[in-house]
Structures are given as C-alpha cells and as structure tokens.
Amino acid sequence: xxxxxxxxxxxxxxxxxxxxxxxxxxxxxxxxxxxxxxxxxxxxxxxxxxxxxxxxxxxxxxxxxxxxxxxxxxxxxxxxxxxxxxxxxxxxxxxxxxxxxxxxxxxxxxxxxxxxxxxxxxxxxxxxxxxxxxxxxxxxxxxxxxxxxxxxxxxxxxxxxxxxxxxxxxxxxxxxxxxxxxxxxxxxxxxxxxxxxxxxxxxxxxxxxxxxxxxxxxxxxxxxxxxxxxxxxxxxxxxxxxxxxxxxxxxxxxxxxxxxxxxxxxxxxxxxxxxxxxxxxxxxxxxxxxxxxxxxxxxxxxxxxxxxxxxxxxxxxxxxxxxxxxxxxxxxxxxxxxxxxxxxxxxxxxxxxxxxxxxxxxxxxxxxxxxxxxxxxxxxxxxxxxxxxxxxxxxxxxxxxxxxxxxxxxxxxxxxxxxxxxxxxxxxxxxxxxxxxxxxxxxxxxxxxxxxxxxxxx
Amino acid sequence: xxxxxxxxxxxxxxxxxxxxxxxxxxxxxxxxxxxxxxxxxxxxxxxxxxxxxxxxxxxxxxxxxxxxxxxxxxxxxxxxxxxxxxxxxxxxxxxxxxxxxxxxxxxxxxxxxxxxxxxxxxxxxxxxxxxxxxxxxxxxxxxxxxxxxxxxxxxxxxxxxxxxxxxxxxxxxxxxxxxxxxxxxxxxxxxxxxxxxxxxxxxxxxxxxxxxxxxxxxxxxxxxxxxxxxxxxxxxxxxxxxxxxxxxxxxxxxxxxxxxxxxxxxxxxxxxxxxxxxxxxxxxxxxxxxxxxxxxxxxxxxxxxxxxxxxxx
Numbered sequence: 001x002x003x004x005x006x007x008x009x010x011x012x013x014x015x016x017x018x019x020x021x022x023x024x025x026x027x028x029x030x031x032x033x034x035x036x037x038x039x040x041x042x043x044x045x046x047x048x049x050x051x052x053x054x055x056x057x058x059x060x061x062x063x064x065x066x067x068x069x070x071x072x073x074x075x076x077x078x079x080x081x082x083x084x085x086x087x088x089x090x091x092x093x094x095x096x097x098x099x100x101x102x103x104x105x106x107x108x109x110x111x112x113x114x115x116x117x118x119x120x121x122x123x124x125x126x127x128x129x130x131x132x133x134x135x136x137x138x139x140x141x142x143x144x145x146x147x148x149x150x151x152x153x154x155x156x157x158x159x160x161x162x163x164x165x166x167x168x169x170x171x172x173x174x175x176x177x178x179x180x181x182x183x184x185x186x187x188x189x190x191x192x193x194x195x196x197x198x199x200x201x202x203x204x205x206x207x208x209x210x211x212x213x214x215x216x217x218x219x220x221x222x223x224x225x226x227x228x229x230x231x232x233x234x235x236x237x238x239x240x241x242x243x244x245x246x247x248x249x250x251x252x253x254x255x256x257x258x259x260x261x262x263x264x265x266x267x268x269x270x271x272x273x274x275x276x277x278x279x280x281x282x283x284x285x286x287x288x289x290x291x292x293x294x295x296x297x298x299x300x301x302x303x304x305x306x307x308x309x310x311x312x313x314x315x316x317x318x319x320x321x322x323x324x325x326x327x328x329x330x331x332x333x334x335x336x337x338x339x340x341x342x343x344x345x346x347x348x349x350x351x352x353x354x355x356x357x358x359x360x361x362x363x364x365x366x367x368x369x370x371x372x373x374x375x376x377x378x379x380x381x382x383x384x385x386x387x388x389x390x391x392x393x394x395x396x397x398x399x400x401x402x403x404x405x406x407x408x409x410x411x412x413x414x415x416x417x418x419x420x421x422x423x424x425x426x427x428x429x430x431x432x433x434x435x436x437x438x439x440x441x442x443x444x445x446x447x448x449x450x451x452x453x454x455x456x457x458x
Numbered sequence: 459x460x461x462x463x464x465x466x467x468x469x470x471x472x473x474x475x476x477x478x479x480x481x482x483x484x485x486x487x488x489x490x491x492x493x494x495x496x497x498x499x500x501x502x503x504x505x506x507x508x509x510x511x512x513x514x515x516x517x518x519x520x521x522x523x524x525x526x527x528x529x530x531x532x533x534x535x536x537x538x539x540x541x542x543x544x545x546x547x548x549x550x551x552x553x554x555x556x557x558x559x560x561x562x563x564x565x566x567x568x569x570x571x572x573x574x575x576x577x578x579x580x581x582x583x584x585x586x587x588x589x590x591x592x593x594x595x596x597x598x599x600x601x602x603x604x605x606x607x608x609x610x611x612x613x614x615x616x617x618x619x620x621x622x623x624x625x626x627x628x629x630x631x632x633x634x635x636x637x638x639x640x641x642x643x644x645x646x647x648x649x650x651x652x653x654x655x656x657x658x659x660x661x662x663x664x665x666x667x668x669x670x671x672x673x674x675x676x677x678x679x680x681x682x683x684x685x686x687x688x689x690x691x692x693x694x695x696x697x698x699x700x701x702x703x704x705x706x707x708x709x710x711x712x713x714x715x716x717x718x719x720x721x722x723x724x725x726x727x728x729x730x731x732x733x734x735x736x737x738x739x740x741x742x743x744x745x746x747x748x749x750x751x752x753x754x755x756x757x758x759x760x761x762x763x764x765x766x767x768x769x770x771x
Contacts, residue, residue: 121722124499235617237703291594291614420724432707435618439707446517446707 078357079108083123084138084344087113089318093377097370104364107357120144123349127153132349135358138185138365140344141416142173148347149174149181155348157183160359161366166383169410170343182345183366184383186374189341190243190413191399192332193231193309194316196302200329205308207331211252214334218288221308230288232307233434234295238427241292242415244311245280245430246340247333252276255338255409262417264455268447277433277440284437292434296321317395318379325378330398338409339402342416343383418454425450485740491733498726509734518708518716519735529620530709534716541627541691541712548631550683553638554676558668560639561646570643574636581633585700588629592616616702619709626710630697634690638683645679646672685750692743713739 086094091113098109112134114122119139126132127148139145148154158180163171166184174182200206203224208214221230234240250258253276260266266273283289290298290307299321302310310316311333322328332339346365348358364370368386375382375391381400382391392400402408415423429443452458495505513519517533524532532540556573560566576584591599592615600612615625649672657667695714698704704711704719713735721732 117722121727128499238705292617293593293614294589420726421728424719424723428703428705429707431617431705432619432709435706439619442523443707449517 078354079110080135080354080357080361081133082109082111082136082138082361083114083119083134084111085114085116085119085140086138089320090315090379093318093374093380096377097365097373100370100373101361101364105357105360107360109361124148127151127349127351130351132351134349135352135354136361136365137347137349138344139347140188140342142182142343142345143417143419145174145182145345145347146176149176149179153350154181155350155352155355155359156181157348157359157362160363165385170345170383174345182347183362184343185346185365185371186344187341187381187383188314188343189339189381189399189403189410190247190311190313191339191402192247192330192336193311194302195309195329195331196305197327197329199305199308207329208334209331211334217308218283218286222287224308226305227308228301228306229290230308231283231290232298232302232310233290233292234298234310234312235292235431236295238424238431239415240295240298240312241430241434242426243313243340243413246414247311248280249273249276249414250338250340250409250411251333251336252279255411258338258340258411258414261414261451262412264451264457267451267457268444274444277444281433281437281440284434289434292431314381314396314399315379317393318377325393325395328395330395330402332402332405336402336405336408338411340413341403341410342413418451420454422447422450422454488733488740489737491729492731492737494730494733496728496730499729505730509730510738513731513734513738516716518704518711519713521708530623531619531707531711533708534704534711534713537623537710537712538692538694540623541630541694542688544624544627545631545634545691546684546687548628549634549638549687550680552631552635553640553683554642554673554680556635556639557642557646558672561643570636570639573639576633577636577640579633581696582700584629584633585697588626588697588701589616591629592625616710617706619706622702622706622710626697626701629701630691630694633697634687638687641679641683641686642676645676649675681750681753685747688746688750689743692739692746 082098084091084094091111095111098111101107102109119137123132123134123137145154156179161171161180161183163180167187170184170187171180174180174184195205195207203220205217205220206213208217218230221227231244233244246258249261253272257266257270257272257276260270261268261273268274290301293301296319298307298310299316299319301307303321303323316322316330317325317328346362348355348362352358366384368382368384371380371382371384371387372391374380375387375396376393378393378396381396381403389397389400403410415426418426425446429446432439433443449458492509493505493507494501495503495508517523517531520533520535521531522533524530524536530537556570560569563569579587591597594600594612594614597614599615600609603609603611613621615621653671653675654667657671662670693714694712695718698710698712698715699718702710704715717732717735717739720728720735
C-alpha cells in the first residue's frame with residue numbers, strides 16, 4: 001500500500017471521526033437544551049407565582065398607603081450603542097443630537113457608523129443568535145424593518161410615538177398587524193438638480209421650469225468654455241445613475257410607471273418605459289451627461305465649473321465638497337409629476353440589554369427637539385410635524401417647498417423597493433448605458449431579466 | 459508496519475486534524491450548502507443541482523452573446539479564463555526578464571524592492587490605485603498617452619465595457635510581476651555559475667546561455683510562478699471589487715465577485731448559489747493545485763537527481 005493511500009485513508013477516518021464527534025456534541029447540546037428548557041419553564045412558573053404574590057402584596061399595600069410609584073430612573077452608568085449608516089458630516093450632525101440626549105437624560109450614547117452590508121448581513125446573524133450589539137439602530141429600509149418585526153426581533157413602539165405627528169405613509173410603512181415597530185426620524189428626497197448660483201449668474205443661466213427650457217439650458221451649458229458636460233454623472237456603486245434615471249421614469253413617464261415597475265405589473269420591455277429610456281439615450285448621445293466618475297469627486301468638479309448641474313438627493317447640502325451652501329442652488333426636475341422620497345427609521349432590537357434607556361432615546365429622536373437640531377445643521381428633512389419651518393436652511397427649504405407642491409406624487413425608490421439581484425443589475429447596466437448608449441436593447445433585456453427574476457416572475 | 463512508519467503517521471495526525479477542521483470541513487460544508495435551497499439565511503429544503511444550474515444559466519457567469527459582438531461581457535467564467543490567458547504569461551515573462559536583467563546590476567535590490575512594492579500593497583489599495591491610474595483626468599496612464607501625442611485616446615479605461623477587463627488585467631500584471639521576479643531571482647541564485655562560465659568558454663552567446671541553460675534550469679521556479687499566478691488569478695476579487703465592481707454591464711466581473719455578491723451584496727442573500735460558485739472555484743483551483751504540486755515534486759526530484767549526478771554526488 002502506498003503512503004499516499006494510507007494518508008488519504010487516515011484523512012477519511014479523521015472526517016468520519018469529526019462527524020461522529022459533531023453528532024455526539026449535537027446530541028449532548030440537544031439534551032442540555034431540553035434540560036435548560038425544563039429549568040426555564042419551571043423558572044417561568046415560579047416567576048408567575050411570585051408575580052401573583054407580588055401583585056397581591058401591592059394591592060394590600062396600596063390599600064394601606066398609596067405613595068405614587070417613583071418614575072423609573074435610568075441607570076447613569078448605562079452606555080447605549082447606536083448603529084446608523086451615517087459617516088462624515090452626517091455623523092457629525094447626528095452626534096450633536098445624541099449629545100443633547102446625553103445632557104438631557106444623563107445616559108451615555110456611543111454611535112458606531114455601519115456599512116449597508118454590515119447592517120444587512122451582521123444584524124440578522126446577531127438576532128438569530130438572540131443577541132444585539134446595538135441598542136438602537138437607524139435604518140432606511142422599511143420592508144426590512146417589517147421583516148424583522150414579523151420574525152419577532154424588534155420591540156413594539158406603538159405607545160412611544162404619536163402617529164399623528166408624522167406623515168401617515170412613514171408610519172404605515174413600519175406597521176405590522178396594527179403594531180408600530182419603528183419611529184420615523186429623517187425624511188429624504190431626490191428632488192432635482194443642484195447648481196452653483198454664482199456660476200449661473202456669471203454665464204447668464206436661469207433655472208428651467210419647462211422641459212424645453214431645460215433642453216435649452218443644456219445646450220447653452222455645452223457651449224460654455226471649460227464645461228466638460230452640462231450634467232455631472234456620479235459613479236461608485238451606481239446609485240447616482242439610477243436616481244437620475246428614476247427621475248426620468250417618473251417625470252418623463254409618470255409616477256404610475258415607477259409604481260408599476262415596483263409592483264412588477266410591467267417590466268422593462270413596456271413601450272412607455274422604452275420611450276423614457278430612448279429620451280434619456282438621446283441626451284446621452286448628445287453628450288449632455290458627463291462620463292461617470294466617483295460621485296463626490298463630481299461635486300468638486302461642479303464647483304470648479306466643469307459641469308453646470310448635478311442630479312442629487314437633498315443630502316447635497318451636507319456634502320463637504322459644497323464649499324458654500326449659500327451659493328448652492330436647486331431646481332426641481334422640469335415639469336415634475338412626482339419625486340422619489342424615503343426616510344430613516346429608529347428601531348430597538350428585542351435583545352437590547354437596556355430597553356428602558358433605548359426607548360427614551362427612540363422617543364427623543366422621534367421628537368421635535370432632536371429633529372430640529374438636525375434640521376438646523378442642514379441636509380435633514382424632519383418627519384415630525386412640530387419642527388418649525390424657520391429651522392430649515394434656504395437650500396433645504398427650497399426642497400421642502402417643492403415637496404409640498406400640490407399634486408406632486410411621492411413614490412419609493414425603484415431599486416431599493418425591488419432590491420435583490422435587480423438592484424445591482426440596474427446600477428451596473430446603467431453604467432454601461434452611460435458609456436455605450438447604443439447598448440440600450442441589451443440593457444433593457446438585462447434589466448427585464450433581473451427585474452422578473454427578483455420579483456419571482458421569471 | 460515498521461515502528462518508523464507508525465511515527466510518521468503519528469506526526470501527521472495534528473496537521474491532518476487541523477486541515478480537516480479548518481480546510482476540508484468548511485469545503486465539505488460549503489458543498490453541502492450548495493445543494494440546499496435557501497430563503498435568506500434559512501435552509502428550506504434540498505435543491506440538488508438546482509443552484510449549479512441557475513449559476514450556469516446566468517448571463518453574469520456565461521454570456522455567449524458577448525462572443526457575437528466580440529467584446530465583454532462574456533460572463534465571469536470566461537473572464538477568469540481571459541485573466542489566466544493574459545495575466546499568467548505576461549507576469550511570468552516580465553518577472554523572468556526583470557530578474558535576469560537585474561541580476562548583475564548595482565543597486566538592483568532597490569529596484570527590485572520598488573517593483574515588489576506592488577505585491578506588498580494590499581489588493582484593495584491596488585484596486586483604488588488602478589481606479590486613479592486609469593482615470594480620464596487624474597490618471598497617469600492617460601497623462602502618458604497625452605505626452606506621447608495620443609491624448610485623443612484618453613478616457614476612463616475602467617468605465618468602458620470594451621476596455622475595463624483588460625485594463626484591470628494589465629493593472630494586476632503590474633502588481634503581480636514583483637512576485638514572479640523575486641521567485642526567479644531566487645531561482646537564478648541556485649544555478650551553478652560554473653555551468654554558465656563553461657558555456658561562455660565554449661563560445662555560447664548570452665542569448666544561447668539564456669535559452670539553453672537559464673530557462674531550463676529555472677523550470678522549478680517557473681512551475682511555482684505559473685501555479686501561484688493561476689491560483690491567484692482564479693481567486694481574483696479585491697481589485698475588481700474596488701475598481702469596477704464587475705461593471706460596466708458585467709464586463710469585468712469574475713467568479714469570486716459573483717460569489718461575494720450572492721452572499722453579501724444582494725438583499726436577501728442567496729447562499730445556495732454563492733456556495734455553488736465557491737464550490738466551482740474550489741474544484742478549479744484544487745484540481746490545478748494538485749496537478750501542479752505532483753508535477754512540481756516530480757520535476758524537482760528529477761532536477762535534484764540531475765544535479766547530484768552532474769556533480770558526482
């Protein structure tokens with residue numbers, strides 16, 4: 001017998017042994033688990049009995065003397081851990097709101113900025129193990145919140161907030177079986193184009209109101225020396241391109257078109273969708289959009305006068321590349337019919353070790369005090385109606401005023417709402433379309449395939 | 459069984475145990491995962507080979523239409539093959555040439571260190587650097603084109619489907635050449651100087667010495683370089699993830715990136731297909747590694763015997 005045969009044989013024996021050991025371990029764990037369940041159920045019985053005794057004693061004591069129960073005072077040594085997706089300037093602003101909470105309640109708060117993947121992948125794993133590193137988490141995914149709530153991972157917050165203080169949809173989106181599982185905190189929107197006021201003044205440009213004026217603006221911009229392209233195109237993961245594309249779907253098509261795409265009622269071979277994309281491709285071919293580049297670097301170039309306008313969400317006002325927020329102008333998508341808007345919600349994992357303190361923080365963040373602090377710093381739209389309008393900076397106020405336009409339809413983000421494989425494909429295919437507008441048929445095919453597959457209609 | 463043989467097995471046990479626990483075990487577990495049907499993070503049934511069929515049916519993995527057009531995307535499987543076909547010969551030949559050219563140069567250690575820097579740099583940083591290198595405005599590659607009068611070609615090379623894949627491969631060659639150069643440099647040191655001198659005395663030209671003495675004697679080094687390069691390229695992920703995220707339109711995607719996307723990027727994740735891609739990668743790399751290792755052991759043994767015979771040991 002050759003040595004390698006013996007080694008392979010030994011390897012197989014080790015694997016078998018490992019399997020045996022694992023199965024033994026599993027059976028031991030199962031036995032221990034059963035015993036633990038037994039002990040736990042006994043403990044629950046004892047606890048219930050003790051509660052009954054305690055209630056009876058309280059009633060007796062209440063009849064003898066009824067001093068008002070002292071309000072629950074939070075433990076001073078508690079440090080709450082808060083997760084959110086905010087870094088940089090957004091985190092800086094958020095820390096100010098957290099500081100106000102610390103000063104008001106004497107509870108320390110530690111903020112840990114997370115990545116999308118960190119939250120999406122890390123939290124479900126922690127919850128599945130019955131643990132949570134964070135006491136309070138702020139996330140922008142209502143569908144995800146609903147899923148976590150259905151799985152029993154979140155504390156109900158129905159009694160902690162007054163739903164009438166928020167836009168109804170922001171509460172409905174995080175309600176499961178009539179119970180609210182998250183508090184609305186931030187609202188955001190992707191309303192239109194940003195520009196540098198001084199650049200517009202210098203070159204005699206004016207914000208367009210109609211589609212024809214918009215096309216005329218692009219044409220005029222293209223002729224300005226030093227301008228590489230009229231519209232900046234943000235790259236990176238890909239969402240800046242999907243944002244501007246969705247604006248075309250909603251406003252050159254209709255908000256219903258976006259909603260039908262989200263529900264899967266239509267897909268990317270629909271004639272109306274194709275027409276919108278053809279219009280977009282026409283602009284791409286005319287060189288009105290720049291080559292995609294890292295989205296924050298594009299703000300620098302906008303500021304340097306290499307581009308005239310940039311389609312971006314309302315967080316544009318917080319970007320450090322915007323050297324002077326007072327020089328930042330905004331105009332909505334011409335002849336706007338709708339707008340993509342969403343929010344960030346505060347949730348409390350069931351597994352927090354400090355539920356009382358976490359609830360205090362949730363109430364604080366959902367309240368007008370914290371939201372006003374955020375609004376005054378810029379780039380933040382409050383969900384709480386009690387935040388005064390004068391707290392907004394002019395650029396943010398322009399967005400708020402636009403969002404209050406009568407008849408404007410607010411719709412969810414297409415790729416966020418469909419999610420899954422479609423999101424990545426959407427971002428990636430748009431990158432292709434931007435540099436190869438002739439690839440439109442291929443792009444629409446790829447989008448249709450991913451769209452139907454993700455929605456389970458393939 | 460001889461007592462000596464028993465000891466051999468005894469000493470093998472700890473290593474085998476660790477390998478089983480941390481390499482073989484996870485591999486088998488991943489394979490088992492690939493046969494399961496998943497809903498998010500939960501197993502909901504047995505899928506058989508469905509995950510594999512789904513993976514091979516995806517345009518991201520295999521896209522024959524790309525061949526009709528003659529430009530990427532062709533699918534991750536083909537892209538990995540293109541990586542091997544371009545990256546491995548280029549980095550191997552460049553490494554060999556650099557090692558030979560720098561052999562007798564004063565201050566070669568400094569130059570070699572500079573070339574090897576790419577290898578020491580974390581791959582994620584390498585990816586970021588490549589983004590900059592190929593950037594239309596800030597990139598050194600486009601600046602070079604402008605200097606030599608080809609400024610009209612300047613573009614962000616990683617943003618276009620017809621150039622993204624090749625731009626990444628060339629960038630990766632730059633990063634990896636340091637490795638092959640160092641291995642060849644070490645290999646050159648093992649070549650007996652008397653063989654080269656004897657050839658010179660017999661009137662052999664430098665080219666003939668390189669062709670008939672240096673290259674054959676560097677065969678063990680070549681096997682190491684080629685094997686390591688192929689394995690590295692098959693598992694390539696970081697550079698692609700950072701520089702292009704596999705785009706545009708899947709034009710630069712690779713198998714490892716598709717696996718990562720399925721497991722950690724998509725919402726909800728698809729662990730079944732991610733595990734299927736991981737298993738495909740494992741089979742490819744394992745098969746190659748086993749073949750190369752057996753070949754290498756045989757070659758080294760032959761060369762060793764040859765040396766011993768030549769030197770009269």
